[in-house]
Amino acid sequence: MRLAAWPPLIVLVLASLLTFAVSDPAAAEDGYELWLRYRPVEEGAVRPYRAAATGLLPAGDTPTIRAVTTELARGLSGLTGRAVGIVERPGAGTIVYGTPASSPLIAGLDLPLEGLGEEGYLIRSVRLEGRTVTVIAANRDIGVLYGAFDLLRRIQTRQPVADLDLRSAPAVKLRLLNHWDNLDRTVERGYAGQSIWDWHRLPDFTPRLYTDYARANASIGINGAVLNNVNTNALSLTAPYIAKAAALADVFRPWGIRVYLSVRFSAPMEIGGLPTADPLDPRVREWWTAKADEVYAAIPDFGGFLVKANSEGQPGPQDYGRSHADGANMLAEALAPHGGVVMWRAFVYSHENPEDRHKQAGAEFEPLDGRFLPNVIVQVKNGAIDFQPREPFHPLFGAMSKTPLMMEFQITKEYLGFATHLAYLGPLYEEVLQSDTHRPGRGSSVARIVDGRAFGHALTGMAGVANIGSDRNWSGSHFDQANWYVFGRMAWDPEGTRARPIAGEWARMTFSNDARFVEPVVAMMMGSREAVVDYMTPLGLHHLMATGHHYGPGPWVSDLSRPEWNPVYYHRADAQGIGFDRTESGSNAVAQYAPEVAAGFADLSRVDERYLLWFHHLPWDHRMRSGRTLWDEMVLTYDRGVTTVGGMRGTWASMQPYVDDQRFDEVSAFLSIQQKEARWWRDASVAYFRTLSSRPLPAGSPEPEHSLDHYRALSFPEAPGN
Known part of the structure; x- marks a missing residue:
């Protein structure tokens, strides 16, 4: 340990402490600090934390250990109101951290680090030289960093930090953000400003923003970033852009973040000058091998490639009569000598295929089970259509026992109100991950397939389509940070993590630890996604949004060139009824699930009514379990969604004493927008479906504010994210 390297850090910590000491807790905040605010613990509660954090004793002097020291000094000083710096000997309350390989002190404690892998950690209170200290130990430095964030999180959320004995290791290997960012800094389905990657100024300019991005991801266990859009530009694989990606990799490396790239399947033709991209052509295979060598020469710890192929017009191996496995394996062979992986997306559907879109991915990928190389993982969206407000879990989960499957969630809210609607997605993620696939047997949740335990896969992954942009608060709205x-947090442990306690963590760290704030806000968050489902797509309806930009309702749209782009394809409403029959009498999409699951979806007496119209076409007078008709139930569900948003506005209005004015006002304004747009969704949808059902509104349900012609005439050609 080279103590001479550390005095500037202590000066920085003291300066930061002075800032904390004079800051007003109610002072305006812009959201840039995210959940890493480290505001002082309340008087009367701070004593135990001060006693448990008297000094820092790092083992080693690697970039990651230096990041740990900086973070602990910053966090503990801010939280305890007292400067916490490096000490040379362990004393009472010292935090000792490192690995057995870097510290004889830690090695001598003989801590049980087996089973923690390269990223897991242990936090334990031990006696050292006659004094009680807190040890953060791991097999690798990155585990120490994750442990440091865990300890700080416990103090931020006012949990006890005495007599600790904690072990944690990620259940999933690849925990990635997928950035749908383009080289011109636009972001597909992005609602938080421009891309944070300033490609024009890279590689020579790497602002502090990039470090703060990596730090925020490390604090929640994310270990990788796909830098560019899945609808990618082949230029991303040219030498100048590889150098730019390498500059980002250098910034991210101390924080345990690997970079990945989306690649265009036709790149050998577009930037390589070849006449073909056929994956079985030796020239093409040689080109990809050379390209992988070039990337790894610049980025030795490069993670691998993400591929969207033969979907929505993207080129792929089927252009040459080859299979998805042929294309993925060609890339896998190029990456294998370097330890890289191929993430091959299963989001495929074709204009030429008349089959129910729900079935197309299963039809293409199930026959390929077992034909992918070991360093290929198939990336599957949580549902079979496209990130809808509610979807049943994708039938591929459990259907491919010989192939590792990687979960793909959307964090950005393409179908859930963009950045202005408050929709906490924890319940959506939990709903999908806890679903029982019954494959290989009862209790085989989607989470157990994602983490590899169901079928014994070592290569595992979970990806989230990022909601990050250049807006000062990172995600376009303060509550979108929670997603x-x-x-x-769920990618670290998909099966064991639950949405409600994580919402509580986030609310405490981001706003206030006061129970009078936390309890109502968490309740609001937990009900928010259901409210959006209610006022947008109740009872299993889906894909009802307007064309292209997906902003606002468009259940009447029927004139798009591809049938599966039209909302009428999905709701199939007419004078007789509404819904998509996916039972044996219809498309029989239920048959792609395990028999137990299929029977539950197909049986009207058993199906969860939240999925009713996803799997059944029913008459408007179908009797619901409430005793109401389907028409009345649908309208009242729309109404409930609007009412819930009104309640959310009321809840937030009462939170003003606990939140700084800037963030309070911004959230208030967005909730006002949400209430207005919830009513728009409800009114437009009810006005349209009433023309088909020819039924009156239920008693007490308000008339739409405008005519159907008014709603159909609305146009938003410049809506964001398109």
Whole structure:
């Protein structure tokens, strides 16, 4: 340990402490600090934390250990109100951290680090030289960093830090953000400003923003970032852009973040000058091998490639009569000598295929089970259509026992109100991950397939389509930060993590530890996604949004060139009824699930009514379990969604004493927008479906504010994210 390297850090900590000491807790905040605010613990509660954090004793002097020291000094000084710096000997309350390989002190404690892998950690209170200290130990430095964030999180949320004995290791290997960012800094389905990657100024300019991005991801266990859009540009694989990606990799490396790239399957033709991209052509295979060598020469710890192929017009191996496995394996062979992986997306559907879109991915990928190389993982969206407000879990989960499957969630809210609607996605993630696939048997949750335990896969992954942009608060709205946060926490442990306690963590760290704030806000968050489902897509309806930009309702759209782009394809409403029959009498999509699951979806007496119209076409007078008709139930569910948003506005209005003015006002304004747009969704949808059902509104349900012609005439050609 080279103590001479540390005095500037202590000066920085003291300066930061002075800032904390004079800051007003109610002072305006812009959201940039995310959940890493480290505000002082309340008087009367701070004593135990001061006693448990008297000094720092790092083992080693690697970039990651230096990051640990900086973070602990910053966090503990801010939280305890007292400067916490490096000490040379362990004393009472010292935090000792490192690995057995870097510290004889830690090695001598003989801590049980087996089973923690390269990223797990142990936090334990031990006696050292006659004094009680806190040890953060791991097999690798990155585990120490994760442990440091865990300890700080416990103090931020006012948990006890005495007599600790904690072990944690990630259940999933690849925990990635997928950035749908383009080289011109636009972001597909992005609602938080421009891309944070300033490609024009890279590689020579790497602002502090990039470090703060990596730090935030490390704090929740995310260990990788796909830098560019899945609808990618082949230029991303040219030498100048590889150098730019390498500059980002250098910034991210101390924080345990690997970079990945989306690659365009036709790149050998577009930037390589070849006449073909056929994956079985030796020239193409040689080109990809050379390209992988070039990337790894610049980025030795490069993670691998993400591929969207033969979907929505993207090139792929089927252009040459080859299979998805042929294309993925060609890339896998190029990456294998370097330890890289191929993440091959299963989001495929074709204009030429008349089959129910729900079935197309299963039809293409199930026959390929067992034909992918070991360093290929198939990335599957949580549902079979496209990140809808509610979808049943994707039938591929459990259907491919010989192939590792990687979960793909959307953090950005393409179908859930963009950045202005408050929709906490923890319940959506939990709903999917806890679903029982019954494959290989009862109790085989989606989470157990994602973490590899169901079928014994070592290569595992979970990806989230990022909601990050250049807005000062990172995600376009303050509450959208919670979706980034809960994704990371659930990716660490998909089966064991639950949405409600994570919402509580985030609310405490981001706003206030006062129970009078936390309890109502967590309740609001937990009900928010259901409210969006209610006022957008009740009872299993789906894909009802307007064309292209997906902003606002468009259940009447029927004139798009591809049938599966039209909302009428999905709701199939007419004078007789509404819904998509996916039972044996219809498309029989239920048959792609395990028999137990299929029977539950197909049986009207058993199906969860939240999925009713996803799997059944029913008459408007179908009797629901409430005793109401389907029409009345649908309208009242729309109404409930709007009412819930009104309640959310009321809840937030009462939170003003606990929140700084800037963030309070911004959230208030967005909730006002949400209430207005919830009513728009409800009114437009009810006005349209009433023309088909020819039934009156239920008693007490308000008339739409405008005519159907008014709603159909609305146009938003410049809506963001398109």
